[in-house]
Amino acid sequence: MKHARITASAALIATATLLLAACGGSSEPAAESAAPAATGAASASAAGAASGEPIVIGMPIAQSGPAGIADHKDCWNGAILAQEAINANGGVNGRPIELDVTDIDILTPEGITAGFQKLTGDGVSAMVSPFVIIPPAAMEVAGPYGAPYMSGDTNIDAQNIRAGDPAKYGNYFVDPAETYYGTGFVTFLTGLKDSGKWTPKNNKIDIVRGDTAYNQNIAQATIDAIAASGGAWELGEVIDITAGTKDWSPVLQKLAANDAGTIMVDHWIGAELASFSQQFAADPVDGSLVYLQYGPSQPEYLQIAGDSAEGFVWGTVIGTGNTSAEDKAFRSAYQAKFGVDDKTMGLVYPAWCYDMVNVLANAWKNVDPTDFAAVNAYIAANPTEGVSGHLNFANGAVPIYPDVESDPAAGVTHYFYQVQDGRHTVISPDTDAEATFVPAPWMK
DSSP states (O other), X not given: OOOOOOHHHHHHHHHHHHHHHHHOOOSSOOTTOOOOOBOHHHHTTOOSOOOSSOEEEEEEEOSSSSSOHHHHHHHHHHHHHHHHHHHHTTTBTTBOEEEEXXXXXXXXXXXXXXXXXXXXXXXXXXXXXXXXXSHHHHHHHHHHHOSOEEEOOOOHHHHHHHHXXXXXXXXXXXXXXXXXXXXXXXXXXXXXHHHTSOOOSSSEEEEEEOSSHHHHHHHHHHHHHHHTTTTSSEEEEEEEOOTTOOOOHXXXXXXXXXXXXXXXXXXXXXXXXXXXXXXXXXXXOTTOEEEEESGGGSTHHHXXXXXXXXXXXXXXXSOOOSSSHHHHHHHHHHHHHHTOOTTTSOSSHHHHHHHHHHHHHHHHHHSOTTOHHHHHHHHHHSOEEETTEEEOOTTSBOOEETTTOSSGGGSEEOEEEEEETTXXXXXXXXXXXXXXXXXXXXXX
């Protein structure tokens, strides 16, 4: 079982659950939802609703663009849950948290720049974002502004930019890089094979590669890990796709001809992965383990794929488990608040953005929110515990277990799920597993 998460976080979730039971929940976040909220460590010191001058968190949230809306809504929801619980517990030293939400086009530099400039122009005390597709555009606005920028960009290039100029970008705090999707996937396959739970029909891995830099980085990390395996794994074919793919038949024909023991679909859009799952399940490559990168975490994946989703494996470098008391309490509070269940709840950004609001509130309890440099220094020097794991931002990006850290209490968890009986079920790492891997219908 995973190590217990912070007591303050558990108490905060419990408070949120009680509030929901008393007041009822809402299924939609509202842009005006500035019903300020309260923080883990900050919440225990004050009883009653906060009433002082608000501390404002800016949130660039995609609401009308062509991509990212599901993830961004998940993040917004998670922030609301933290905000409301924090405020109900007295806020941050009596001050409520407010959310300043603006729509953003996450696909273009111009759209990203405009969204972040709107928030810095509003004078926000911090920014919380699930991700943008071109992180440097956001960093070029957020860096000079100086307020903490808490992101889920999952981008090695952005992390390298920060490392190259920490004086300018030291306010950028982020989750593990996407490269762990590649290295971690090969490690997962090796562990699954060595456990005897899966015997691959061959050691070949085909990669269906998306067209974003993010997916290119994941594919290259996978290729490098295969090359470093000493022959345990062999690279099959790399099949390139573009965003918006609806007809997967050309890809499926190549996969069938290659007959690889493992197929990695390196693409992040849940609805498109659902379409792949439907078409693959109708005409599968018999016996192949199929891994879908990240996208099934988005609620529409199961909604669209339906029964065709059964047996597919997927992973995320930040996510929500379902074994610890904190995991279960968070899921319960979130589901009650937003009218979802285990099949329709996002499993990545609700917890991550909930945690980011709490990280900020914990810092603001101890440091003047207007002193951006002091707040950033506090966040970097004071790890906190969250639903998503141990949040140590000393190097900007939090560490990851088990890819780097050997102790689950020392980082966020790289989860692998399998769709079993219509729901996402944690199958790895063993410290968090709800069930073991089972052969997909086309593998039996």
